[in-house]
Amino acid sequence: MRNSTQSTTPAIKFKAGDFVLYRDPALFWTGQPGHTFVCRVQRAWTEGTYELVAVASGRFVHDASGDYMRLLPPVDAMRDIDTAPLNTDGAADDMTAAAIAWLALQHETANQRPPELPAQHG
Numbered sequence: 001m002r003n004s005t006q007s008t009t010p011a012i013k014f015k016a017g018d019f020v021l022y023r024d025p026a027l028f029w030t031g032q033p034g035h036t037f038v039c040r041v042q043r044a045w046t047e048g049t050y051e052l053v054a055v056a057s058g059r060f061v062h063d064a065s066g067d068y069m070r071l072l073p074p075v076d077a078m079r080d081i082d083t084a085p086l087n088t089d090g091a092a093d094d095m096t097a098a099a100i101a102w103l104a105l106q107h108e109t110a111n112q113r114p115p116e117l118p119a120q121h122g
Contacts, residue, residue: 012071014041014050019072022052022064038072039064
């Protein structure tokens with residue numbers, strides 16, 4: 001007989017360095033606040049559990065189940081930069097502080113004089 005239970009999400013293997021949204025099941029199922037937060041994957045174990053570090057607090061989460069994690073793709077984090085209407089007044093108001101900092105860094109880097117080659121002696 002076939003098992004009719006199907007997962008609602010694809011089986012994703014997370015790797016060290018990935019940013020994920022983690023929902024602490026103990027906090028969630030008991031109705032406590034602060035149950036969902038952004039983490040970075042520190043280690044991935046072969047049995048499908050993970051060691052995470054919460055980005056905001058630095059708190060470690062041991063033996064996190066991948067069932068309670070969702071990948072935070074860079075494309076989503078960078079969407080505000082990619083779609084910002086830079087030619088309008090107040091465009092910066094619609095961007096996050098991180099997006100503005102990134103653009104400022106790009107502007108500074110682009111306006112620096114390229115390094116010169118050392119002079120040949122001889």
